[in-house]
Amino acid sequence: MTKKILILGGSSFIGGHFLNRLGNQATGTYNSRKIPGGIKFDAVRQNLSQVIKNPQEFTAAVILLGDTHPDSCAKDKKRSELLNVKSIKEIVRTLNQWQLPLIFTSTEFVYDGKKGNYTEKEVPRPILTYGKQKVAVEKFIQKICPQHIIVRFGKVYGSERDDGTLFTDWINQLKTEKSIRVAADQIFSPVYVEDVVRAILKLLEKKAWGLYNLGNESGFSRLQLLKMLISKMNDKQADGVKITACSIDDFPLLEKRPKNVSLNTNKIRRITGINIRPVGQVCELIVNKLR
């Protein structure tokens, strides 16, 4: 029997892409949004060993589940801590007992955003609750798991219509709105979801245990990305939409966002050898696909 990869959070945006890519070489879990062939797993109420009876069927586990929205984490710290820290530590303990290598998906928001172009050597100083929760789990994994991969992503975007990500959302807005307000002062390193999946699978294949940043090779603001999209669309209707630059602080967010969380991604490029596509290239692909 060929062993599979366990996708914890198979119903997540990124999890769906792992499952599409891996087909019958993976099994995914879900909590509230059922997925075909998936295993129901509520990480807050259940231990992983209650739902996975034959861990020897798996070669590794990718941890994607959690509360992934910074404001929701900040709004109810107790609830989000229970899921994002306590439950995930419990999962890590179980995977460790099973001696299964694990991949933990972390975030650009572990950095404080004061200088940008962060390498993995930078000491994380998160200012958001969500980032603090990720760092707590990272530290725990580094302490107890010999075979782990931690990947800190920039904002992940897709290319499917209505997938609710950066460019596909703007394509919809450009069709229906007369004006769009976007932040010009938050810099980040977006990454295409297909490249996230490819990079993680390559790290696993190479057993390249350790900590990695993953994102575009340079940072962009939302304003720059929206202008890039409009220029590639070459569409009169989109050209007529009024774009207004503002500050990320102008949005009613519960916690102030770090301003420059751009990532230095040289390490993952060197170790995997894969082409993590520049955002401009993928933006063009999205425009052609959804035209």
Ligand SMILES: NC(=O)c1ccc[n+]([C@@H]2O[C@H](COP(=O)([O-])OP(=O)(O)OC[C@H]3O[C@@H](n4cnc5c(N)ncnc54)[C@H](OP(=O)(O)O)[C@@H]3O)[C@@H](O)[C@H]2O)c1
């Ligand atoms: N998307 C990004 O831009 C981005 C950027 C940086 C890092 N990341 C990290 O990448 C990972 C995946 O992100 P995503 O955006 O793809 O996630 P997502 O779409 O927000 O999905 C969250 C997942 O968590 C599951 N979940 C929620 N509560 C649960 C519970 N009590 N027990 C078990 N599962 C539960 C959800 O299951 P149901 O839906 O079935 O309830 C879903 O599978 C996360 O670790 C995130 O922090 C994402």
